Amino acid sequence: MSLKPPPLKDDCFALPPGVDWTPVDEALAMLRGRLRPVVSSEEVPLMQGAGRVLARDVMALRSNPPQPNTAVDGYGFAASALPEGDAVLPLVQGRAAAGVPFDGVVPEGYAVRVLTGAALPEGVDTVVLDEDCAVNATHVAFRGGVKPGANTRRAGEDVAAGEVALAKGRVLTPADLALASAVGHGALPVYRRLRVGVLSTGDEIVAPGGEAGAGQIFDANRPMLLGVLERMGFEAVDLGQVADDRAALRACLDGAGTDVVLTSGGASAGDEDHVSALLREAGAMAEWRIALKPGRPLALGMWDGMPVFGLPGNPVAALVCTLIFARPALSLMAGAGWVEPQGFDVPAAFSKRKKPGRREYLRARMRDGRAEVFKSEGSGRISGLSWAEGLVEIGDGAQEIAPGDTVRFIPYGSFGL
Numbered sequence: 001m002s003l004k005p006p007p008l009k010d011d012c013f014a015l016p017p018g019v020d021w022t023p024v025d026e027a028l029a030m031l032r033g034r035l036r037p038v039v040s041s042e043e044v045p046l047m048q049g050a051g052r053v054l055a056r057d058v059m060a061l062r063s064n065p066p067q068p069n070t071a072v073d074g075y076g077f078a079a080s081a082l083p084e085g086d087a088v089l090p091l092v093q094g095r096a097a098a099g100v101p102f103d104g105v106v107p108e109g110y111a112v113r114v115l116t117g118a119a120l121p122e123g124v125d126t127v128v129l130d131e132d133c134a135v136n137a138t139h140v141a142f143r144g145g146v147k148p149g150a151n152t153r154r155a156g157e158d159v160a161a162g163e164v165a166l167a168k169g170r171v172l173t174p175a176d177l178a179l180a181s182a183v184g185h186g187a188l189p190v191y192r193r194l195r196v197g198v199l200s201t202g203d204e205i206v207a208p209g210g211e212a213g214a215g216q217i218f219d220a221n222r223p224m225l226l227g228v229l230e231r232m233g234f235e236a237v238d239l240g241q242v243a244d245d246r247a248a249l250r251a252c253l254d255g256a257g258t259d260v261v262l263t264s265g266g267a268s269a270g271d272e273d274h275v276s277a278l279l280r281e282a283g284a285m286a287e288w289r290i291a292l293k294p295g296r297p298l299a300l301g302m303w304d305g306m307p308v309f310g311l312p313g314n315p316v317a318a319l320v321c322t323l324i325f326a327r328p329a330l331s332l333m334a335g336a337g338w339v340e341p342q343g344f345d346v347p348a349a350f351s352k353r354k355k356p357g358r359r360e361y362l363r364a365r366m367r368d369g370r371a372e373v374f375k376s377e378g379s380g381r382i383s384g385l386s387w388a389e390g391l392v393e394i395g396d397g398a399q400e401i402a403p404g405d406t407v408r409f410i411p412y413g414s415f416g417l
């Protein structure tokens, strides 16, 4: 028998005969269509709401501002009683300060001392700035031309009572907490945080800081993925590591107690790729070969109703798959809906020629208004992930990029990092 070798391609992205690669957008659409929110809701004190997902629309219980008030320190009066040209108005006794309103009515033709944030006293609809005034014990004088309503804020001009201030599904930012408090809330309805387990697989993996023998490597993926999930607002659960052993892997998934698990390593179809083999056994939702670099093998399965993302072991591929696939999926499961990262079209500071048929993500950062990319595309070069401040996305078609050409830069921040 003669064993005939196939032609040498030395390109692990070359399409094996008869194998269809799933384009990134198609894989994303499938994922989006198959997952559902899985979290119940609860109420948290507003002060602890940052990063949580709103479980209901939040209505304004009160307007912001709640009453008409002055935006500056100065003097208030009724614009209708101003003379033509320069004004010299008699002052009433007393003043209006934030939280300490003026007690009384300001008669037409009079002015009253007002401080920033004070409710406008009855009879006042316009304020002139301190800096524009000359004042003595009894009068205030200022030039003509002050516009009616100047330097005042209308009640509800920001948000009116009864309006939706924050919509269900929103991931609460610090600014959202300011708004929710301003419109009268002290507690907020949020979803329970999605519990996401992180598991590293492989005989060669040693826990950070452990004893590594020859041929062993320290676990880079687990600390990275746990950190990524925390930053994204999920409850990250450290499931540790398991060797390339199907029974151990099975036991770990059985005992995970999480809503979803991210594993890394063993995702492709090699002799020791137990994650994909086990998920296949369990009736994998899909075992994908994605037209993506880096991050081609992605095993997706349901383990007793719990989605498992079998990420590739190479750390760069593991992170790219997490940002591109796991993040929108987890966001949907967490009640925040499907999310797409905001990218920016910027000039390239690099050259690159790319083959058609796959999407590529390059480790990148912005310098002097241009996107520069890491010196190597090696999928195990962790230092490049650390060097980078985002990714450059290069579309599925063939491309020849020269310095100055427009490319799409997605900062890590756009992925919630």
Ligand SMILES: Nc1nc2c(c(=O)[nH]1)N[C@H]1C(S)=C(S)[C@@H](COP(=O)(O)OP(=O)(O)OC[C@H]3O[C@@H](n4cnc5c(N)ncnc54)[C@H](O)[C@@H]3O)O[C@H]1N2
Residues within 6 Å of the ligand: 012, 013, 200, 201, 202, 204, 205, 217, 218, 219, 220, 221, 222, 264, 265, 266, 267, 268, 269, 270, 273, 295, 296, 297, 311, 312, 313, 314, 315, 317, 379, 380
């Ligand atoms: N003959 C082929 N070999 C490979 C192909 C291919 O098409 N043909 N694809 C390559 C690509 S692309 C990737 S990505 C990897 C995917 O492999 P697995 O997901 O099965 O992962 P492993 O083989 O277990 O590990 C790959 C690599 O990553 C290291 N690793 C794993 N876990 C960690 C961790 N927690 N921290 C740091 N590094 C980790 C592992 O030691 C390997 O070096 O397959 C290629 N091979």
Ligand code: MOO
Residues within 6 Å of the ligand: 292, 293, 294, 295, 296, 297, 312, 314, 316, 317, 379
């Ligand atoms: O794409 Mo592998 O997924 O290069 O590291």
